[in-house]
Structure formats: C-alpha cells, structure tokens
Amino acid sequence: MKVHEYQGKELFKSYGIPVMDQEVITDAKDAGPAADRMGGFVVVKAQVLVGGRGKAGGVKLAKSADEAVEKARAILGMDIKGETVEKVLVTTAADIEKEYYLGLIMDRTSKKIVLMVTKEGGVEIEELAAEEPDKIHKFPIDIRDGVDHGALAPVLQEVFEKPVLIDQAKDTVDRLYKMFVEKDCSLVEINPYSLVDGDTLVALDAKVNFDDNALMKHDDVEAMKNPEEYSRDEIDAKSFGLSFVSMDGDIGCIVNGAGLAMATMDIIKIFGGNPANFLDVGGSSNPQKVLNAIKIILRNEKIRAILINIFGGITRCDDIARGIMMATQQIDIKVPLVIRLVGTNQEEGRAILEEGGFSAYDELSEAVQKVVAL
Numbered sequence: 001m002k003v004h005e006y007q008g009k010e011l012f013k014s015y016g017i018p019v020m021d022q023e024v025i026t027d028a029k030d031a032g033p034a035a036d037r038m039g040g041f042v043v044v045k046a047q048v049l050v051g052g053r054g055k056a057g058g059v060k061l062a063k064s065a066d067e068a069v070e071k072a073r074a075i076l077g078m079d080i081k082g083e084t085v086e087k088v089l090v091t092t093a094a095d096i097e098k099e100y101y102l103g104l105i106m107d108r109t110s111k112k113i114v115l116m117v118t119k120e121g122g123v124e125i126e127e128l129a130a131e132e133p134d135k136i137h138k139f140p141i142d143i144r145d146g147v148d149h150g151a152l153a154p155v156l157q158e159v160f161e162k163p164v165l166i167d168q169a170k171d172t173v174d175r176l177y178k179m180f181v182e183k184d185c186s187l188v189e190i191n192p193y194s195l196v197d198g199d200t201l202v203a204l205d206a207k208v209n210f211d212d213n214a215l216m217k218h219d220d221v222e223a224m225k226n227p228e229e230y231s232r233d234e235i236d237a238k239s240f241g242l243s244f245v246s247m248d249g250d251i252g253c254i255v256n257g258a259g260l261a262m263a264t265m266d267i268i269k270i271f272g273g274n275p276a277n278f279l280d281v282g283g284s285s286n287p288q289k290v291l292n293a294i295k296i297i298l299r300n301e302k303i304r305a306i307l308i309n310i311f312g313g314i315t316r317c318d319d320i321a322r323g324i325m326m327a328t329q330q331i332d333i334k335v336p337l338v339i340r341l342v343g344t345n346q347e348e349g350r351a352i353l354e355e356g357g358f359s360a361y362d363e364l365s366e367a368v369q370k371v372v373a374l
C-alpha cells in the first residue's frame, strides 16, 4: 500500500523525523491563507501516488499567498502519469543547500532491511542506481540485531562529512528504522533529505509503502488507504474474496492458487498470448466466486477469450463447473471460454460442463494454445 507524501510526512513527524510545516488543500483558494500562516514563502506540491512530480511540473515554488493560489490552481487537476491531482500540499519552502537521499527497503533476497544512502539525492534514485550504482551506499540490517552503529559510522561519515550532520543522520536512521519495523513498511524513502540553514537536515519528500499482508495489524495505516491506488475491479474483487490484479493483455484468467495463476500467465506468454489479469479464486470452491470472477473479467473491453485453469485439490471441480454454468445462464458471455479442469471431483465437474455444452482440457499446454489461437 502506498500513501501520499503528506501522509508519509505526518508519520515521519510522529516518529520525530524533521519535516517542514504543511497543510493539505483541495481548493486552490485555501492555498493563500495556508501560505500566509507559513510566512508566504512556500512550495506547492501535487499529491499523487507516483514519483517524479518535480519533473512533471507538479512541484512549484511560490513567494506570496497570491502566487501560492495561482500555483495551486495550476497544479490541481493536472494529470501526472495518468493520475489526476486532487490534493496539493502547501509546505514551508526550504532554502536547499544540498540534497541527500536516505531510504530503507525490505530486501527479500538477503532477508534484511537494507539502508541506502547517497550524497546524490534529489534526482530519481532509479536513474542513479542504473548509471552510477557505486554512488549509493547499501547497508544491510539484520532485523534480529537492529542497526549496527559501529559498522554504519564510516558510511555516514563519508556521506555527511560534518559531525553535526552525521549526528542528525544517525538519529534519523534510527527513527526511520523504528518506524519501518513498527509499521511493517516495505519501502521508505526520503529524497531529498536536504541540508537547509547551514546545519540542519530535513525530510523534504516522503515515499512510504506498507506491506499489504500486515495491514490487519495496523488500523492507523489502513485508515490512510487511498482508493485511487486500486482499480474498481481490484476493490470489488477483494470484497468477493478474490485476489485480482489488472494487466494489459486480452486473455482473461481464472485460476485456483496464486502460484498456479502466475505459472498460467507465464505459459500464456510462452505461447505468444498476453494475460489481461491475475486472478486467484482461492482454495475453497464456491460457485458464486467463479461467477463473480467471470463478471469482473468481462468488464474489461479488451478481453477476447477467457482461460479457466483449475488444478483441484481442496478446490472441487464440480463446484467450479457449477459456477461456470451459473455464469453462462446469468450473463451473456460473448467471448470463448477455454477450460482446463483436473483434480478433485473432475468426473462430476466434466459431466456438469458437458450437459451445458462445454468440454474441458486435461493438459494446460493444450488449453493455453487453444485460448491463444482464439
């Protein structure tokens, strides 16, 4: 789950990480009073869930309340990488002397939280990582031990040089790490982590992502959820108990099990097709779920065929077949359905399908070649 910069900064503030004063507004005229309260010299920033707002014109400096209103008006409604700006942040402008980068990421390969820090902040970190990876210091942290400051000291020394800055960076790393662990983050970035007023480091941007699977532990995090992060289909699928992710292709997929669903998408690709979605109906087989899955898939106008791939263990093939029949009776399905149905109660399932005029494949590769051809 992603949150907006202003939400990330509120969290930073609650952990004692230095940020500038801020106010979020949705109506441009409110930028004036907000700017006045902050001394007139402010930055107006688009609040969207994508990065690179600066380059896209979504971050503008204003030197007066009137100018703040004007900039807010320009930014509200702007389209940034497909997201419409509905909120802007008005924040005290900082006189930036230098931009650093500080980030924490969950690295599944090393099973550690990795601290990333560089003097070359401000720019898009992905570009720096691709072009000059040596400039980013990477410092793995074993979650059983926490931050090893003895080992980290030389890294902070090299990046921040002056003792007064090193101390602040060390403090920020501790607070950021605490937040990362306590809130089950998957990524936290401060870019830029800026030097202002000669000797103060401040977080001028905040990118905070959370582990969706840990949301049930954190009502406060869940409460920050932004509906614009998810498509209508994804939200509905979730309410139906389906795991669903939209993709760009034209073959709708209904599969039981996340691993099989991913393998199915790979095999579609191998045979030259493109999946329109990831969809896992889950282990339990309720005919209603299959019906709901077909309904959600058919909302997508790009769909030219649907592949149903069931390898029944706990999932019972007869329940799946019943769901398919319910769907064909209740909705006018205009695209071909290709079904691969094996496993628990497969004979019963196939009998139900045959009665309805459908047949099922045994082999996934045959079913996939068929659906790609269609």
Ligand code: GDP
Pocket (backbone or CB within 6 Å): 043, 045, 050, 051, 052, 053, 054, 055, 059, 061, 092, 093, 094, 095, 096, 099, 122, 123, 191, 192, 204, 205, 206
């Ligand atoms: P991003 O482009 O989406 O990452 O948005 P950022 O919040 O990082 O802003 C982009 C750039 O705008 C920063 O790298 C800064 O150079 C600049 N910026 C942001 N806040 C301030 C500020 O308070 N003062 C000044 N002078 N520049 C700022």
Ligand code: MN
Pocket (backbone or CB within 6 Å): 122, 191, 192, 205
């Ligand atoms: Mn940034």
